[in-house]
Each structure stands twice: as structure tokens, then as C-alpha cells.
Amino acid sequence: MLTLFRARSIITMNQSMPRATSVLVKDGLIIEVGEEENMLPWLKREDYQVDEQFAGKIICPGFIDPHLHPSMAAVLLPMEFITAMRWKLPWGTVEPSTSSAAFDERMQLLHTGKNDGDENQPEPLFIWGFHQLWHGPMNKARINAISKTRPIIVWHRSFHELYMNDAAMQMAQMDAKEIKQGDQIDIDNGHFFENGLGYAIQRLNPWILAPEVYAEGLERLKKVVHYGGHTSIGDLATGLFDFETEATTLANLLEGADVPFRTRLVAHSARMSAGGKTLAEAVEKAEGLVDRNSHRLHFGKHIKMFSDGAFFSTLAQLQEPGYIDGHHGEWLTPPEILEKNVRAYWNAGFQIHVHVTGDLGLELAIDVLEKMQFERPRFNHGYTFEHFGISTPEQIKRIKALGGQISANAYYLHELSDIYAKDAVGYERASQMARLATAFREGINTTVHSDFTMAPAEPLNSAWVAVNRVNSQGNIMCPEECLTPEQALQAITINAAQVIGMASITGSIRAGKKADFTVLDEDPLECDPMHIGDINIHATVFEGKVFPIAKI
């Protein structure tokens, strides 16, 4: 049925016609966007219905997050959040807890509010989001004070440490005799970190990775993606934990008429090579993945690789002057191996996505790209630098020259620039992380992502950070790199579509594309830029079908 949607205003992201007031949709496709009086040739030919539900609203192209992790989300989302930043979740906004007392208060509330069947064996409470900078020192005694009988596990926001009370250690069958005090396990304080965390996770897996919990996590992820206003997402990288399990679970749970978004699946290159495969065999395996494609789940000629370590853990590799404390980051792949892997996929015509966090990690990825262009030049290869924590202006020029794209985690700036300025790299480089305006000036296709669960899966929030560059302390960090609201909206729509190789079917509103829309109560290009992150998302439309979003 031909449907005419009327709106207060439509932001098309098509520069040839940036604004409109009506869009005609049929069978999930956009027939025409523009002014209703120009649509008569279509409207004369067949019956149509007028849909006024968005008459007072703003219609944008469906938002796109080109880099998040459904599997990580599936593990994290079943947990309760106590966080220093605000997290808008579909089942309730978690307001920031920014003190020790606030953390404990919420922990107490979550404990008493949990209605379990069995008083003698209460269900474990998993909490995520703790950070000592906000919430003070954590230890077993503090958690015991909340409950001695309920197992409570408090995960650090970084995911790299956790704390347990006695009941939790008992539940996880942790033998104090087995554990030596100090092996990255501070048993007296119930604190497990680095390798101690590996031990704790092994013991907690029956709860964390229980199939029904994981499935529940994916159901929640579906809601989170929808509520964030997404109509397309990128899973970078499928196979983070286990390729077959993930591919199968995603195929079951992220497919179907009730799923209001599509997913570009980008395989983790190490999983393609696993089991002693030669690179040629790995490439062949990666090429064959498209056979698994379904309506909403698409492998394509994309592959994910890793350069340097995690930004949240200060394991990014830096050029001079390095870190203040002199430590070095980590390589996730030896440079020669990264080059070999890139070459194999480059020559097979793939779009390669490389995780880069520090400017030395970035330098490696750029050097490799330059080598590839020298050996076998390609246009439109789409080589994408993912995360893009710390970079230099000169590197951005090289990226432009070599035809690369940038997918940045703008949220790093909000949550980490203060700590990075004070402890890690100093003010100059910290304030200039996420060098987005320069990237736009050079004409590089640039997008922003959440890397959920590292940042909230809210494109409007990412856009807000990119436009205002306000950090967690309320300070504006390097206003020269602020994006305009127009650029930020491009970053979460058409530019993101380009990065996941879907720009021909979505990302903007024009005839012939999928009818993917995000419907807002307010206009992100007209409102106070500081307000962008707070605009209410009224609904999404995915391939012509309306998916309302209940007000939380």
C-alpha cells in the first residue's frame, strides 16, 4: 500500500534536496520525498493512505551505528547498571551515581528490590559500572554490608576488574586455599583484576554465559538498538568470543519481523585464520560467509583487524612523547602479521576495518595502507580506521591521500579526556582526541560510533559529544575540533551507511532507498546544540514499518 507520511520537516541528508515535508513509501521503499503537491503523478495512479502520525515531528534518515558488539552487549545487559554517566536504557534511564554513598544507595535498592523465590539461596546480583574515581574504593566488606547472603558481583566499568562478596565467592566455589593473595587477586578484598579476572570469569561463566541469560541479553540488545533510534548497525567483530556460536545466535535472535534494524556483520579476521588455516583459506572462508546472509543480517566483503591495545586501558601505542608514566601500550597484532593479513584481504577486494587507538597504532595502519596502494592501487577500497583515539593532523592528511575512512568513538572524549589529560598523556593530546573537524575538512568520510558497550548506544549522544566536545567534568576540550550539527548528523546517517557498505540502500532519504527513518520530537539542526543528546526519539521506521518507542 502506498503511504504518504507527512512531517513537520524531513531532513533528507541528500544535499540536492536537504529538506522536505512529505515522503511516499511503498513495500518498504521510498518512492519519492519532497512536497506533496509534486507527488501527484504517483498519487493519481493508485490508492494511497495518508499517515499523519508524524505530522508534528521531524523525520531523519534512520540512525546508524557502524561499530558495536552485540555479543558483549548480550553479556552485559542482563546486569544491573550503577554508573557515573547517564545511561538511557529502554527499561529505565540509569541516572548518574557520582559518589560512594550514591553507589551504595543504589546497590542497596537493587538488592532489596530483587524479588527472588528462595530466601535461602537468593539469586546473584551482577552490577556493572563501578569506577573508583567516582565511587571510592570498593571491597568485599563494602558489598558484604549490603548483603551477606546474596551473592553480589560488582564489575568495574572498564570490564577488566570485579569485586565479590563472600556469598558470591562461595557461589563461584572459590577456594581461598587455591588462591594466593596478590596474584592479581586480592582475596581479602574480593578484588579480581587482570589475570585474576580471567579466573573469576571462568568460575562465573555458568551464570554469565548461561544460554538463557545470553538470549535475554540479546533481547535487551534489540530494545537498546531500537530505542537508540538505529535502523542499521555494524557488528565489528563477529566472533569476538566464538564465531559459530555468535553467528548462530545472531541469526536466530536478530532476524525476524519484530527486529527493527539490519546488521552488517564484519568477521574477526583471527577467527577466519584459526585452526591452522593458511591466509588464502581464511580469505576463502571469509568470502563464503555471504552464504549465511538473511534479510537483516549481512556479511559482505568486510573484515576486522586490530592494531594496538584498548583505549580504556591506556594500552594504545603512542608516538613520542608517549605516556607520562613512560609505559608502553600493546600491540594486538605484530606489525608484520597485520601487513600480511591486510595484503591477503586487500588483494581479494575486501574493505578492511582496523582498530586503532593511539597515534602509533594509527601510524602502523596507515603505513600498511600506503604499502598496499603502492603494490596494488585501489579506488573506493573503504579501508576504515576504527576508534581513532589519538591522531595527528599529518596523519589525517595521509588518510585523505590514501583514500581511507574514519569511524571514531567520539565518546572517548567525554568520558576519558579528563583522566587522560591528568594521568595519561597530558592536556594537549587529550583535548584533541577524536580529531573530527579536521577529518571533515579534509573531505574524509567520517562517522562516529559507540563501540557499545563501551559507550551508550545512542547516536544522538555521540553526535552531542562531537558537536559540543564537553567532557565529564563539564569542560570543553578543543573547540576547534567541534563538528557542526549538520556534520554530526551526517556522521550518524549517510557517512555511517558508507562505512558499513550500505550507502546505496540507506543512510539518507531519497527515492529508491529503503524507508528507514528516525522520528524525533525536535529538530537537531535547529535546536540548541547542547540539547541534541536530549531530543526524544518518538519512533523508528524500518523498511516502511513503524516501530513506536514508548516514552521511558
Place this chain on the structure above:
Amino acid sequence: MKKTPITIIGGYLGAGKTTLINSILTSPQPPKNLAVLVNDFGDINLDAQWIKEKTPDGKVIGLTNGCICCTIGDDLAQALENLRAQSDQIADASSVEHILLEASGVASPHKLKRQCTYPGYYPRAAFVLVDADNYEKYCLDKFVGYLVKQQVDEADYLILSKQDLAPTFKLETSQPVLVAQNPNIFSTAFDIHSSGPKKNVAPVETQTHAHGFNSSSLKQSKNLTLSELENLCRQLPKEVHRVKGHVQIEAQTYLLHRVQRRLAVEPIEQDARNSLTSNQLVFIYLDYAQQSVEHHLRLHWQHWQQV
């Protein structure tokens, strides 16, 4: 609780880790009850003829010579758990008594050793292979220059490989350097024997000609105080670069490690102590000073017996 020792084999790409591990895995008489953790089975290129059996998930394999081989994947914790859980599925793997861990080419030995303090395990030593042909070039590399130097600094023992391609290469280091072409490399380096009584926990240096170094071992026969020990160490000639082993001070056994002038003495635990057969120290010194060093030891360490 009994802890299983882990010996780490590290070194940058091309240094010879895979070759070394392969030679151990395909040796007709490998060390008994040995498990080898590798990054990926593909790296080591094992012919089907060597494989006796595999666990259903393919992560642990039993070899015809009795060794067990296990993949690490991304997660050492998981691999150690897998090993514990599944090694008994593989016949002949009654109990793993020693683990060889293939480090990733970009790993820091110190960091890896900390990971090896996983409950039930402890890091015995980190061997780092150094590529004589390429080391100097790598030291200048803008990406991994700091890393290859750090790996050498953090190693307990160094193994020089590809000397035939770079016969004049000399590694500037105070650590003991073994040579990969040495046919006894793994019994020398790893001090694991395929039969015989259980060896002590401390890595015992051998007399193998090291690249510019010799060593002497002394066994303690009399108790001494910490200040006596410190005094003795202070008086050692400068050609003695390193001292390592166990000493008894009063009622407690200590692990001693002296590198040049720096002395570290750490108490060790009951269960590790119980597996020591004697307290010994190994002295590593520049080979041209052998006579004068041995003379000094005879003179000043007179209560200690030559081993």
C-alpha cells in the same frame, strides 16, 4: 596446593620460537608429563603422524610421544582451565607436571609471568629467543624497537638463534645467553629430564658454554644470616654478573637473585620449598675471568661446596 610450573618461550617474530617448540613436540624422548601451550596449532605445523588423539573441541591434543598440546586462543585463563579439565581425557596425561608456554611475539615477559600466577600455576622462567640476524634492525624499528629491547631486559634467560647467519653478532646483556644450535638446548635450557628424580624448582645453570659467560654452582652447607649474605655478595668481583638460586637464612628459605650490584632476596613458600633437594647458588661470570672468580669463591665462600 601443588602448583604447576610454567616456562615461557618468548621472543619477537622469526626468532625461532616455533622451531624450538616443534623440536620439543617431535622429540622421541620429550620431558615427561609436559604440556605445551601454543597460540594456534597452525603455527606449529604438526604432521598428522604425530597426533595420537584430540579432544572433541579440538583444543587439546595428545601426541604420540606423550606430550600434550593445547591452544591458547585469546585467553590464557581459559586455556589453563581447559588443560586442567581435559588433560585427563587424553590417555597418558596422568598429570601435567610442567607447562611450556609459547608467548605471542608481541608479549612482554613480565606481563606474561604475572598472568602465569593463575591459581594452581606459577611462572618458572621466561626464555626469550633473540634473532641474531635481525635483532639490531628490530631495535631501530619505530613500532617494535622498544618491545624487542624490553623482551631482552625482562627475560630470565636468552637464547640466541640464527647465529650462523650472523656469526659476529654480540648481544649486549648481563643475562645468561644460551645458543640455539646447542644440541642439548632443551635439557640445558629447560632443565627438564625425561626420566630420573624430580629436579628442584630453581632453574639450575649448566656449564654449557654461554656466549662469553661461564657459570659455577655452589651448594650451601651451613646456615648464615642476611647481613653475612649481603656482605659476601658485595665483595664479589665485578666479573660476576649474576647470582641466582636458593639460600637458607635462619629458618627460612629464600630465592636469591643478584644482577650486577642489585640483590633481591625473597622468601619462598612451604610447598615450593619442599620440592627443593638442596640450597644452591649459581654464579655467572665473564668467561675470561674464570680463574680469578673461582679462586675468590673458594676463598670467601668456604662453607659452600662446589657442585
